[in-house]
Amino acid sequence: MEQIRSAFRTYGYFSSDGLEYIITDPRTPAPWVNVISNGDYGLVISQAGSGYSFLTHASLNRITRWEQDLIRDEWGKYLYIRDLETGLTWSAGYQPAGRDLEDYRVRHGLGYTVLEARRAGIAHSLTVFVPGHDPCELWILRLENKGSQRRRLQVVSYFEWLLGAAPDWHREFHKLFIETWYRADAGLLLATKHLWELPAGDEIGWNRSWPYVAFHTASPAPSSFEGDKRAFLGRHGRLEAPQSLTAPQASNTQGRFGDAIGSLRVEVTLDPGESKEVVFVLGAARNEEQALSLGRKYQDVTRAHEALRQVQRFWRELVGSLTVKTPDEALNRMVPWLIYQAVSGRLFARTAYYQTGGAYGFRDQLQDSLIWLLLGRPERTLEQIKLHAAHQYREGIVLHWWHPLAETGSKSDYSDDLLWLPFALLYYLRETGDFAALEERVPYYDGGAGTLKEHALKAFEVALSRRSPRGLPLILGADWNDGLNAVGKKGRGESVWMAHFLYFLLTGWSELPVLDAATRERFQTEAQSLKAATNLHAWDGEWYWRATTDSGRVLGSRNSPEGKIFLNAQTWAVLSGLAPLERARTALASARKYLYQPYGPLLLAPAYTRPDPEIGYLTRYAPGLRENGGVYVHAACWAVLAERKVNGVGSAYELWKSFCPAHRGQDADAYQAEPYVMPGNVDGPLSPTPGRAGWTWYTGSAAWNLRAIVEGLLGLEATLEGLKLEAQLPEDWDGYRVIRRYRGTTYQIRVRRAEPGEARGLWVNGKPWDNPVLPQAIGEVLSVEALV
Ligand code: GLC
Secondary structure (H helix, E strand, O other), X not given: XXXXXXXXXXXXXXXXXXXXXXXXXXXXXXXXXXXXEOOOEEEEEEOOOOEEEEEOOOOOOEEEOOOOOOOOOOOOOEEEEEEOOOOOEEEOOOOOOOOOOEEEEEEEEOOEEEEEXXXXXXEEEEEEEOOOOOOEEEEEEEEEEOOOOOEEEEEEEEEEEEEEOOOOOOHHHHHHHEEEEEEOOOOEEEEEEOOOXXXXXXXXXXXXXXXXXXXXXXXXXXXXXXXXXXXXXXXXXXXXXXXXXXXXXXXXXXXXXXXXXXXXXXXXXXXXXXXXXXXXXXXXXXXXXXXHHHHHHHHOHHHHHHHHHHHHHHHHHHHOOOEEEOOOHHHHHHHHHHHHHHHHHHHHHOOOOOOOOOOEEHHHHHHHOOHHHHOOOHHHHHHHHHHHHOOEOOOOOEEEEXXXXXXXXXXXXXXXXXXXXHHHHHHHHHHHOOHHHHHOEEEOOOOOEEEHHHHHHXXXXXXXXXXXXXXXXXXXXXXXXXXXXXXXXXXXXXXHHHHHHHHHHHHHHHOXXXXXXXXXXXXXXXXXXXXXXXXXXXXXXXXXXXXXXXXXXXXXXXXXXXXXXXXXXXXHHHHOOOOOXXXXXXXXXXXXXXXXXXXXXXXXXXXXXXXXOOOEHHHHOOOOOOOOOOEEHHHHHHHHHHHHHHHOHHHHHHHHHHOOHHHHOOOHHHHOOOOOOOEEEEOOOOOOOOOOEEEEOOOOHHHHHHHHHHHHHOOEEEOOOOEEEOOOOOOOOOEEEEEEEEOOEEEEEEEEOOOOOOXXXXXXXXXXXXXXXXXXXXXXXEEEEEEO
């Protein structure tokens, strides 16, 4: 960020409007990527120009081959530029032949990435993006002759086809099923695969074709093409200097007998000062006809630019639906990127560089989809809720995750999964007051249908029935913390966090005006008994335990040599209201003492140093990594919300800043990951690199961080009664502004510190308003001023 200068080595900065992150040195400590998707087709691209593409499912339907190698970062879809006079060849990006590029700049934007550089008197910029509604990606390469000689250039694309499930472990086997063919009339290289390993559970097994036709085309029309890797690279050839580029023509190989790649050659002549654009298209269509028509559509450069403008407009409008302006520039910068990360990365693409996914996690996308509520688009959250409800069995249990395309998944034995359905509904209802939604009928995964309310009540029934003799919830396969997967395998281990979570939901739901009296009373009684049991059994003196194992061992107690204290068991005791005030304070004070690091709050401490088969795979990570005592950002955001509740905005803000990428990323060599998106986790104190971030673009972290900002820092919370504003200012803030839409009203909120002698309070459209719940005026803009 320009305003935040630092003494550390920098690799980039935010553009002045904050909507681009500009990388000036490609040798970033880790891949700094963009995840671009229109909700169906998508791609991941790094600052070096590497990455992969997919349709609908990033693992089951990968279009191009890629290897997850963060160090070499050398698999991708590349463009070479070759000077036909001198033979000098380089690439448009740093990989695979761009080491000597001058003025290299990568601009990651919302929905697009631009790689810019110069070499040998040619300035070039490559814009990569996915049109809003078509299953393809476009690469617009602009070339400009900066010299005084006429230049004859050749532009050559290159990538490997994968066409199906990734990785294709046995590639010598899988390559035998790929077929490529060329349509000279349309300048279109096509490819399909006669085998698709789709885990659809329908017994078809290895007897199914990949039901798409992938295509690659360019404009101007290609002069020759290559469909075989060996012909392109040469035996023992290197991507840095492919052998075929030295030949006047590519070999025009197609068919079924090669090692399938896609490569097109295009010639461009540039007079001094002249610039031209070349467009490449790559996509996956339903059939050859659609491939031809999409190819033709985007061979038109004007069309390609129009598609780019549309994409940019879409994202700008979306991130503009929530405006936040505070004295903290890093915070302001993060807001649009958090929205973009949650929507493009987690809801649309569901994949990234660290974790390549494509499936839906039952709890994951439900939580991520809460982002729409903050953007005035609650109908998108409801859509997500319905999608997940349709992956619930009649008995109430849900799929832990499932694959789109295959529609298969794993039936969950996690104790918490099913409860995220009533959780998301509760947030939806607080946002909208749309209780009619509860009457919408949604099918069950194993047949039949029920209203959303019935779906939710079934989840409660199952959760309430899974209790230990002393009334605490059983943890079973695990709870939110996937890594605790052995704690309750035998059905006896308990989860204290689940007690908090269930208590939160029971009390929240019992306030809804839609429960019959008997259910409401039952929920209240159950909530009270959970509260009593937890406070009686699971309070350790200074904090709450986290769980007990099947054999009765306590996790997260002063008597535990490792895993003494866990963050979620303290933060959720507060967030749920289960902890009496004194305990809430003590629990957070203990979290502060044992867990808060300068780079964020740890998920637990001390980390486990040896695998513990009674606890689960969490203990198998090196100490300090991921759930084993790193900062798990998803959970760190909950700590911000809990701090706000108990200790006010000052503590919440300090904690929030401690793991804010735009702050921490100023020391990029230590932090390593992208400074513009949330990481999944940050290494803890037992790692040799505490504070190093990884698993960026990960689920949970962005949507929750935005909520931590809006509720935890800005004090703006949706309640059943309306939008509540409880403004407080961190010491070094003089005020802030927010524009937030809620139930059809647009609130323009300005908070500032009262001058000495000035009255404090709340004004709506200039008139005093003495209720923290703001009035509503559908279709109108209300101007709210708070003096604190
Ligand atoms: C991963 C999972 C998420 C889980 C978390 C903690 O983020 O996707 O569902 O809650 O890890 O284990």
